[in-house]
Amino acid sequence: MTTPIKLYRTPKSGHCHRVELMLAFLELPYATVDLDMINGAHKAPSFLEISPFGLVPAIDDGGYTLSDSNAILTYLVKTYAAGSHWIPENAKYAAEVQRWLTVAADNVYSGPCAARLVKVFGFTHDHAAAVSKAHALFAIMEDHLAGRDWLATQTITIADVAGYSYIAHAPEGGIDLAPYPNLRAWLTRVEAQPNFVAMAASPIPELA
Structure with missing residues (x-):
């Protein structure tokens, strides 16, 4: 290229x-x-x-x-990167990747993303509802990540890339990640990947 x-x-x-x-x-x-x-x-x-x-x-x-x-x-x-680990060829693994892409487009968007839109950008979403959805999602992900490193397969895929950004920046939306050690360890693994680039941070609001 x-x-x-x-x-x-x-x-x-x-x-x-x-x-x-x-x-x-x-x-x-x-x-x-x-x-x-x-x-x-x-x-x-x-x-x-x-x-x-x-x-x-x-x-x-x-x-x-x-x-x-x-x-x-x-x-x-x-x-x-056709044929790489980012999108697996195996049907079951590919389906798992797609499932987490849907989570990124739905649960992540309506949870940590929406909460951050309120706190960082002043949107008029229902912040309490967004925080509740985020915690419900994070509880599921915390259990899912027990004993495994990545969301969909044994290696990082686009599912992890799609989920990372808004979850990593959830504290900017007033959402505490402290109760979720497995989730935080997953974020750290994404950040440890070669060529990782961070997103611009915003001030973290005081937690109620």
């Missing part, structure tokens, strides 16, 4: 960070394009040609454009 992949993002978005993580883990050259979403850059006609729903992240890979973070993870691996 000679031309860097363009990653359209906002720096404190967990959805964008999971794509940046994947790009870094695969050692793919990329250039970030930060959108001024407060002033509506994501709704500009030029960006809607790239991301029709006006959402980040989106990528431009040599003229091929794609939005949706989990779709981008799949594209990057299938294009640049």
Whole structure:
């Protein structure tokens, strides 16, 4: 690859960070394009040609454009690391990866992501409900990670990449990770991967 992949993002978005993580883990050259979403850059006609729903992240890979973070993870691996551990060929393992991608799009989004949107960005979501959903999710993940290192298989996959960012930054949404040692150990394992890149941090609010 000679031309860097363009990653359209906002720096404190967990959805964008999971794509940046994947790009870094695969050692793919990329250039970030930060959108001024407060002033509506994501709704500009030029960006809607790239991301029709006006959402980040989106990528431009040599003229091929794609939005949706989990779709981008799949594209990057299938294009640049086909047959690797990131998306297993085994049917049962592949199904486990897909199950955790769904969790990232649903439970993670409505739990730790939504709580963080309230505390960091001032969204008007029901914060108490989001915190409750996060703790329910983390309790399940804590049990699931007992005696295992990764969510879907014996190695890291895109399932772990998709889940990491918002869970790691859950304290910014007022959610305490202290009760979940297995979950915190999993986060540490992701952070120990070669080429790991961190997401920009926000102040952590006082826990009630």
